Amino acid sequence: MNAVTRIHSRSAVLVDENIDTDRIIPARFLTTTTRSGLGRHCFSDWRYLPDGSDNPAFALNQPTARGCSILVAGRNFGCGSSREHAPWALLDYGIEAVLSCEIADIFRSNALKNGLLAIVLSEAEHRWLLDHPGIELAIDLRTQTISLPDGGRIAFEIDAFARQCLLEGVDQLGYLLARSAQVDAYLQRRAAAASAGVAA
Incomplete structure (x- = not known):
């Protein structure tokens, strides 16, 4: 697991609420016990058309979302069944941090244990980020702040032990x-x- 200290990226936004773990990584892809390669199946049923081509309506397929490692997601992200494959798939896809006003507890625990930063924001902070997709954000885990383009900062809370493990990369x-x-x-x-x- 790589150490997490600072993440700097444009934000990609998925406004949908109640995105469950089966939507993140469908159950048919859970037969593997390795993380490598799961990224191509991340959001598979949403991301691809029946013929296997990219779904142009899917937010993360938009050119502005390409290469973004910070995902701003709708309320109640990661609900549903417990599966470590969900954070594995997001990490292998290239997502390093998920931000929302509500993240399912089991998903958040699995994410933090596997090197995916899952940050819970206030309603107002979350709404502002949803309304401003594609902005440059810098997340500093040491100071527990998110720096905004206008110089403002958002402070966030994180479990102290999870934070230490992320900083050490263990x-x-x-x-x-x-x-x-x-x-x-x-x-x-x-x-x-x-x-x-x-x-x-």
Whole structure:
């Protein structure tokens, strides 16, 4: 997993509400356990026409959305079933951050654990971003701010442990393994204290 510190990109906007995980990555593509290649199936039923060509009506197929790594999505993004393939598909597609006023809890947890920044905004902030697609945004995870083109900033909250893992570029297991020496030292102190009959 790559470290996440700063994301700078134009914004792509999907105004639709209640975009569920099956719409992000249809169930028929869940047979793989690897992340690579899932990007081509991201939003598959929405993104492509029956003949396999790009659907010109799909917002992310518009020229202004090409290459954008910040997605501003409608309310209740990522609802539905729990599947890590959803953030995997978005990341492989090129999306590094999802912004909305409401993001499903399980999706947000899966996203943060897999290196996809999922940010919940206020209603007013979210509406403003929906109304201004294609603007340049800079997300700084260290300061927990989003810089706007006019010099304004939006502050956002994020779980402290998830933030630390993203900054270090590790998942929960990687976080623990990086501190194995500290864990071993604690266990040794605890064992010594137990044998001496005192609390660790």
